[in-house]
Amino acid sequence: MSMTSKPIQHHPYRMTPLILLQVCCLLIAAPSSAAQGPLETRHSQNAEHVPISRQRHGSNHHLVGLGGGHQQQIRNRNLDSIDVDTLEELWLTEVSNAQMEAERLLQFEMSIPTQAPASVQTMAPFSAPTVAPPTVATSGPTALTNGCNGLSREDFLRSALSGVTSEATLQDANTPQGKAFNFLNVNDPLTQDICTYPTLELRYALTTLYFSTNGAQWVNNTGWLSGSSECDWYGVACNDGVNTSNITLPQNNLEGTLPDEIGAISTLTRLELFNNEITSTVPTGIGNLTQLEVLDLEENQFNGTLLTPEMLQLTSLVNLFLSNNQFAGTIDSDISQLSQLESFWVAGNQLVGSVPDALGDLTNITTLIMYNNLFDNSLQEAPFTRMTNLQNLQLWGNNFQGSIPTDISDLSQLNVLRLDFNFISGSIPNSVGSLTELTDLRLSNNLLSGSLPDTLASLSQLEYLVMGTNFLTGSIPGIFGNMTNLVDLDLSFASFTGTIPDGIFNTSDSIEMVYLNNNALTGSIPSSYANAESLTELFLNNNLLTGTVPSITAGQLDSLTEFTLQFNSLTGSMPESICNLRNDGGNLTQLMADCQGATPEIECDFPDCCTRCYDNSMDPTSSRRRRILEMMLFDANATHAR
Numbered sequence: 001m002s003m004t005s006k007p008i009q010h011h012p013y014r015m016t017p018l019i020l021l022q023v024c025c026l027l028i029a030a031p032s033s034a035a036q037g038p039l040e041t042r043h044s045q046n047a048e049h050v051p052i053s054r055q056r057h058g059s060n061h062h063l064v065g066l067g068g069g070h071q072q073q074i075r076n077r078n079l080d081s082i083d084v085d086t087l088e089e090l091w092l093t094e095v096s097n098a099q100m101e102a103e104r105l106l107q108f109e110m111s112i113p114t115q116a117p118a119s120v121q122t123m124a125p126f127s128a129p130t131v132a133p134p135t136v137a138t139s140g141p142t143a144l145t146n147g148c149n150g151l152s153r154e155d156f157l158r159s160a161l162s163g164v165t166s167e168a169t170l171q172d173a174n175t176p177q178g179k180a181f182n183f184l185n186v187n188d189p190l191t192q193d194i195c196t197y198p199t200l201e202l203r204y205a206l207t208t209l210y211f212s213t214n215g216a217q218w219v220n221n222t223g224w225l226s227g228s229s230e231c232d233w234y235g236v237a238c239n240d241g242v243n244t245s246n247i248t249l250p251q252n253n254l255e256g257t258l259p260d261e262i263g264a265i266s267t268l269t270r271l272e273l274f275n276n277e278i279t280s281t282v283p284t285g286i287g288n289l290t291q292l293e294v295l296d297l298e299e300n301q302f303n304g305t306l307l308t309p310e311m312l313q314l315t316s317l318v319n320l321f322l323s324n325n326q327f328a329g330t331i332d333s334d335i336s337q338l339s340q341l342e343s344f345w346v347a348g349n350q351l352v353g354s355v356p357d358a359l360g361d362l363t364n365i366t367t368l369i370m371y372n373n374l375f376d377n378s379l380q381e382a383p384f385t386r387m388t389n390l391q392n393l394q395l396w397g398n399n400f401q402g403s404i405p406t407d408i409s410d411l412s413q414l415n416v417l418r419l420d421f422n423f424i425s426g427s428i429p430n431s432v433g434s435l436t437e438l439t440d441l442r443l444s445n446n447l448l449s450g451s452l453p454d455t456l457a458s459l460s461q462l463e464y465l466v467m468g469t470n471f472l473t474g475s476i477p478g479i480f481g482n483m484t485n486l487v488d489l490d491l492s493f494a495s496f497t498g499t500i501p502d503g504i505f506n507t508s509d510s511i512e513m514v515y516l517n518n519n520a521l522t523g524s525i526p527s528s529y530a531n532a533e534s535l536t537e538l539f540l541n542n543n544l545l546t547g548t549v550p551s552i553t554a555g556q557l558d559s560l561t562e563f564t565l566q567f568n569s570l571t572g573s574m575p576e577s578i579c580n581l582r583n584d585g586g587n588l589t590q591l592m593a594d595c596q597g598a599t600p601e602i603e604c605d606f607p608d609c610c611t612r613c614y615d616n617s618m619d620p621t622s623s624r625r626r627r628i629l630e631m632m633l634f635d636a637n638a639t640h641a642r
Helices: 017-029 070-075 084-111 153-161 167-171 176-187 200-212 260-264 284-288 333-337 357-361 406-410 430-434 454-458 527-531 576-583 621-641
Strands: 054-057 060-063 236-238 244-248 270-272 294-296 303-305 319-321 326-329 343-345 350-353 367-369 392-394 416-418 440-442 447-450 464-466 471-475 488-490 495-497 513-515 537-539 562-564 590-593
Touching: 153 167, 153 176, 153 200, 167 176, 176 200, 200 244, 200 260, 260 284, 333 357, 406 430, 430 454, 576 590
Parallel strands: 244 270, 270 294, 294 319, 303 326, 319 343, 326 350, 343 367, 367 392, 392 416, 416 440, 440 464, 447 471, 464 488, 471 495, 488 513, 513 537, 537 562, 562 590
Antiparallel strands: 054 060, 236 244
């Protein structure tokens, strides 16, 4: 018999078929007056066949009889009354019955779950033909496989994964971990032996992520929970065909929590889950991802502390994107441990307090995005100017105070500087003009005063110059001569005086939006405004402009959509060439002027030409200035409330 299973254990008090067979042989060989002639001549076709019956009690089986009167005769060894033919028939019967009983017992023992292979071969008793034992049914993947070191599949998985997840959680079928465990144990179509699978923990961790974030409802879950390698699952990449290096599942409708088991994917270098519906704290297991270089959890509903002790262990991080979540509290001063950071995005959370000075030690950072929080540092005490590799600094929508530091010029690589929607006061330092790489400068919605510095003329790369809603005064300087890329100019809601510089419209073919409304500008509208081929919005309302509205030629201002002129001192009629921008399939949808009242200042057909008419007599200059100040205070209060 070739078997690797444990031997069959028999009850010590039961008579087994083998013992019974030996007894029968002894009885036949014993001297008896009834024994006559050779054995082969004593066959009787009429000999009684007495089957062996068994009674089952748990796992024990007791011999209860041979049947007929022969049982008592053999047990009493009273052979005198039995003739030789009958004895021979009895012997043959019991040999056959013993063989059958041995087979049945063996089949029963094999039906009990053991650690034996499913297919077991037995040696036929004597030379008589036997019925082969049936193939033993197993409970699927829970049976033994070759690489499980003597354990069932379930026990092996429980042992192998206990270092990742507690056994109690694995056994709870209602948890994502329990569902992942059951999948690996019962339903995984993987053809490779799970007990020798080289990335079992990775497969388990990814499966847990699937169940934890409602993978069945993902936009794309191609390949997940299939029999293929997890490297072939959608959004998963492996650096060597085996170890997972990237999980990239943005905008994929992940709903639920990020499981702690994510930490089992220790080879991960990129985890990108932005723009989903994940609602949890960042799991502690994240600290195991020491090779992680990119962590992007933006646009979810993560909450709790922004930088947990575990996250501060991710010293290989280069890009950390946590914006637009529900993180609260302050930024840990131990952030300096993340010395490799180049991008740090935490905008749109509920962060408060001062930006820690230690942030200034992260001199590799090129992009710092912190807008729409409640930071309240004085800018002069904040560490930003030490971060000399900064290219993109966005601090808008906070409660930063104080003035713009003069050493802002140290950030010579800046492309984007956004300090709008804060409580920054004082004047704009001349040193801002040293930031010649700037393409986007926005200081609007603050408490800035003084004039625009002439040094801004050096910012020839500017595309966005947004300074509105401040207390800026003086004339608008002629700083636009070199700004050939300017797209958006906003100097609205301030106290600028003087005339509109020609250079605003003459220099840049790219200018699209000009907001000069709500100031105290005087003089006439420069005819050069018609040269701005890309102009879409021109707001000149609420000033002290005089004269007539300049006409244009066919083909000019074809892109114009909004033109506001109300509450000025303009006179005359709206040029037909302007009205044609509305009537001849043009793009002009909003044209507003002082064309209402008994004596309108501008004659303009409503609604064929002007879309809205105002009575300028209802808004004298004094009340206009008051309204501007009230609006500025309203904006400041709204920013503070945010």
